[in-house]
Amino acid sequence: MSDPTTEPGTGGADMSQEPPRPLSPGISPLLVLAKIRGILDAFTLSRPVLTLAEIRTATGFPTSTVNRLVSNMVAERFLDRDGDGYRIGVTLAYWAAPATRGLAELDVLQPVVTALRDETDETVTIFRNEHDLRVCVAMAETRHAIRREMHIGKILALHTGSAGRVLLAWDDEALARILQAPLEAFTPSTIVEADELRRVVDDTRRLGFATTSDERDEGATGISAPIFDSTGHVFGALGISGPTYRIDPARLAALGEPLVAAAEEATRLIGGRLPA
Numbered sequence: 001m002s003d004p005t006t007e008p009g010t011g012g013a014d015m016s017q018e019p020p021r022p023l024s025p026g027i028s029p030l031l032v033l034a035k036i037r038g039i040l041d042a043f044t045l046s047r048p049v050l051t052l053a054e055i056r057t058a059t060g061f062p063t064s065t066v067n068r069l070v071s072n073m074v075a076e077r078f079l080d081r082d083g084d085g086y087r088i089g090v091t092l093a094y095w096a097a098p099a100t101r102g103l104a105e106l107d108v109l110q111p112v113v114t115a116l117r118d119e120t121d122e123t124v125t126i127f128r129n130e131h132d133l134r135v136c137v138a139m140a141e142t143r144h145a146i147r148r149e150m151h152i153g154k155i156l157a158l159h160t161g162s163a164g165r166v167l168l169a170w171d172d173e174a175l176a177r178i179l180q181a182p183l184e185a186f187t188p189s190t191i192v193e194a195d196e197l198r199r200v201v202d203d204t205r206r207l208g209f210a211t212t213s214d215e216r217d218e219g220a221t222g223i224s225a226p227i228f229d230s231t232g233h234v235f236g237a238l239g240i241s242g243p244t245y246r247i248d249p250a251r252l253a254a255l256g257e258p259l260v261a262a263a264e265e266a267t268r269l270i271g272g273r274l275p276a
Contacts, residue, residue: 035061035069036078040088049085105235105270106138109227112269113238114140116262120255122242123150126227126266127163128235130155132177134164137236148220148241156216159183159197160190162224163237165210168201170226170234170275175201189214209260211252213244221247223255225263232275238263 020037023029042050042058050058056066070086073079077091109126117124117140126138136154141147158164159178168175175198183192191197204210209225224239240247240255247255267273 032069035059035065036073039066039069039073040078040092043088049082049087051085055086108269109266110138110140112262112266113138116140116238116240116258117142119258120240122240122247122255123147125150125163125239125241126236127156127167127224127239128237129158129167129171129174132158132174134158134161134167134237142242144242144246146243146246148217148243150241157184157186160186160212160216161239162210162212162222162241163239165201165204165212166224166226166237166239167234168197169204169210170228186216187214187218189218191215209256209263211256219244221252223247223252223259225260227263227266227270228272228274230271230273232273235267235270235272238266 020029020034038059038061039055042055047054052063052066052070055061055070056063059066061069070079073089074081074086077089079086080089106126113124113126121142121144123142124140125136127134128137129135133155134157136150136152136156139150139152141150156164158167158174168178179194179198183194183197184190185192191200200210209223211221211223213221220241221244222239222241224237227235227238229235238259240259
């Protein structure tokens with residue numbers, strides 16, 4: 001039997017396809033909210049305007065349901081008319097503004113990222129934990145012709161790579177969730193045993209940074225250090241990465257000092273503090 005709180009075929013982006021959060025005990029799901037979410041999920045950056053027919057196709061909802069909900073969503077300004085189609089309402093953007101205030105911190109941190117790239121001549125990134133995945137939110141790419149493919153918005157597994165190691169080392173709840181699920185192997189060097197992952201995460205917290213090679217992509221090496229926010233929680237992982245032939249053990253050791261110094265500068269710039 002299908003879950004009554006979800007609907008098939010919502011057609012949204014990957015991040016919007018997560019299941020609803022669990023309700024408090026004794027609270028029954030409102031099916032109409034799942035249907036409204038399904039309609040909103042149908043809109044994407046590449047398809048910002050949809051007709052009623054396209055919404056029906058994307059959601060799989062009956063025609064009468066789509067007509068009724070879309071009309072009500074327009075009346076409540078969840079959706080706006082756009083010719084023969086509909087788009088996400090501007091009012092929703094107003095409501096979403098408080099959730100995006102933290103993004104301004106990335107503007108403050110970009111000069112640190114760029115300066116570290118210039119100093120090391122390797123790709124520098126900031127990754128954050130989003131829904132127990134690590135997402136690249138800032139970067140400055142190496143000028144070398146041979147480089148590891150990276151872009152803002154890239155999503156990677158949290159249990160792989162030096163950035164993931166850092167994000168887990170200062171987030172006990174995320175670590176506990178990751179250790180409860182099977183760990184996917186991406187290369188022969190990926191850590192897939194829970195006890196081993198816990199051990200290297202503990203080492204990361206003790207050392208203050210993490211280094212990895214070949215865990216997510218064979219032939220790639222990375223080193224990352226934490227950035228902390230004003231509450232002492234990990235804000236993100238500042239990292240340097242590149243091909244292993246260029247970042248050999250000696251070079252990797254030399255990158256530690258400038259990386260940690262840059263991460264500490266980033267923490268200061270956003271008014272952060274070290275955890276107690």
